[in-house]
Amino acid sequence: MYEIFASHLFIIQSALFSLFFIILSFFVGNRWFRKTVGKKWNLPPSPSRLPILGNLHLLGKLPHRNLQSLAKKHGPLMLLHLGSVPTLVVSSADAAKEIMKTHDLKFADRPDSSVNRRLLYNCKDISVSPYGEYWRQLKSICVLQLLSNKRVQSFHFIREEETGIMVRKIRDSSRGVVNLSGMFVGITNDIVCRSAFGRKYSEGEKGERFLMLLKEFLVVLQGNTVGNFIPWLSWVDWINGFESRMNKVAKEMDYFLEAVIQERLKKGQEIISTGAGDNFVDILLGILMNNNTTGVSIDRDSIKAIILDVFVAGTDTTATVLEWAMTELLRHPAVMKKLQDEVRGILKERQQITDDDLEKMHFLKAVIKETLRFHTPIPMLVPRIAREDVEINGYDVMGGTMVMINAWAIGRDPDCWDEPEKFKPERFLNSAIDFKGMDFKLIPFGAGRRGCPGISFAMANNEFVLANIVHKFDWELANGVLGKDLDMRERPGVAVGRATPLLAVATHRVVE
Template sequence: MLLHLGSKPVLVASSVDVVRDILKTHDLVWSTRPKSSIVDGLLYGSKGVAFSNYSEYWRQIRSVMVLQLLSNKRVQSYRHVREEEISNMIDKIRQQCDSVIDLRDVLCCMTKNIINRVALGRKYNDGESGIDAKATLNKFVELLGTFNVGDYIPWLEWVNRITGLDTKVDKVAKELDTFLELVIEEHMLRNEKGENRAGEAKDLVDVLLEIQNGNETGIPLQRDSLKALLLDTFSAGTDTIYTALEWTMTELLMHPRAMEKLQNEVRGFAQGKAEVTEDDLGNMHYLKAVIKETFRLHPPVPLLVPRESMEEVKLLGYHIPAKTQVIINAWTIGRDPLSWDDPEDYRPDRFLNSNIDIKGLNFEVIPFGGGRRGCPGSVFAIVAIELALARIVHKFNLALPKGEELDMTECTGLTIRRKSPLLALATPYST
């Protein structure tokens, strides 16, 4: 479908065939991002991996992310952080077993603590840096998903000043910058004093500071770039992981048979063990099917971050001029009846004898995008989601509060969460 949003042609891609053409056949042509004044304002002139233009700079910083920050070896080095924080979450649920639990709050807190420790070195309490980090992060993600009329109709840029959008972007950007400066200064001071923590994996700030000092990238990694990369990791990791977990728990609460089947699998592997560990996850095929089915119905980012064609291209026989934006509709693709039987039904079993991958190699389910601009953090996200889900269903029987009906209304933003919190009752499982 071709739309004209003001002066910009925008292609909406909603089928597997067209997305395969974009992300595989003509991936290079579609590897840049359209300019966004909101993103520029929030991410230091779009200097992060997710929103930067396709250029030598982008190739270098993506290489830093893939090889230095999110490699399999680096992801494994943070295993103890994931296991500790997920254990803390289980303790928190156990303490609230006598009352209704806000699962969103519990999942968000766990995810934020993992990302804090991995990216920033320690947990930061809300208000510690003079800002409410959780609230500011929510505003940040909401702004990234805000339609900016000035980007499409330039002579209407003044509208953003009247509506207060420009002011809101400036305020959130300043709050985030203050927080990131505090984190970087803390690390630099600790490094100057030689206070390295023995036996602990380096956090992402330490790694980025080493790269900055060593000039390993071939381009100067300036302070703004460093902060933009941290913000990419901090915001993308937190929001997408806990949103995926919340939708998974929502679907399992609505489908008790799927919940029971998952509990039986996890508890079978955990028999005689105090805890499920990451070593157990590879054998849990139904667990993986549950997560894939949730991503199919509820991709955390249903409209993938827009791309823009760098030259004219033929797409399924149509001529597409250069500078055409494309929005990939992952939500519609996941519910396409040409690809799926009973697409609106939640049926994890459909993935049990399927080779469909969710890391961008198969285009029927693309929660992490694909091609050059695919999310480099998919491995980190998937292992955190799998372990958290396995631990929850191992330790507790969960149910909706009596008389409670699930409101499936979604909120707006770049990531699409449930509008209302997910409330549940948890009963400790005893063998």
């Protein structure tokens, strides 16, 4: 009898304890509630919300699509409540310009996240570190030593050699089926690793394990823990196994990154310390070994976080753009032929593509721009957070509000684009619109202070690889699939790629 009573008492106590925290988090800990009391705020429109969850249930597996539908009903500035986190969703070019240009400094910070803290070395990387001198120094180092136009041009021989390897693999398929999705991940990772670290990490059994680890890392990085939005429910992340999964991948990635550093140190600490190292990791280690002359605290974890940024950003997004570009070319044979005619016409009998050749390929650039518009690789960009109260397009946005910019929805906005649901590269042939952060209806790389610093690096890889494979091969979908029947479903992730691999058959073009 006593055991039954004690069991019931424990249940009652647990229920009361949970109820207490619900009430406490809403009435006491909820900054949103405290700030709205006693002042009239003109807040953006909001969909109705559930208790505790708020609007979390509305995101779904592909938030960019669900939020686009909601914006059609509630407007281009929409306030959601993701658990206890107020979130502004931006779905128009004008509003995006307000966030990333007019009030850029007020939105220069990133939201705090337990996932980012665990996987990105307590947010010591470039993408999510707080705005300030540390972030500025890290970005400056990366741009100067790896991502400047001069450095990107110097990597042409790497792009050429790795693309040549890929072409031989395709040719050796002997009209067999080519998994283009897997091939694009491989080549982009190899180019990034050779450019930044002086060697590839994808070869052999260890290489396969590394690529699998990178894939798992990206899946976990994209995950949103319950605790980030409803702190008193953080225990759910332990029960559903997410915390264990996150800790495992963090440990394995740290082990790999430590091995990268140790490998470079074995090459010669004296060479590195004098600044004579021959790659990006050497330069970072040289800064660390020379007692960090940058003026900010850069430690070993900082170096690992930066290396991780290069691995992730340089591989996933670039491979995704190539995957979607070839998907659309295979679905639109007339567009494929027009691109092949341009590339082959410029090269004539030559086989090697130079950077000067790429500058003349205007339709190639239009195809990539249209791919970035139609299949924005990171549809919601990286979230920002309001550093203070600010007014956006007549609405009040409170400090601490998370901001999600739906670049994918802006890329399909009929107010910005003619026939936005059609893949039409021609729209860019007589247009000055670019993706470098000045035209806010095309912002695949973001804009402002927190815009992606690797645009030149990414585009050089995209253009060179795509030009080569359409120049040297004729393509058709595998297994007799017609373009109109191709599976176009998306898979969730940091970069949103195809749900199924892109399979195609290549016929090598023989130049007489």
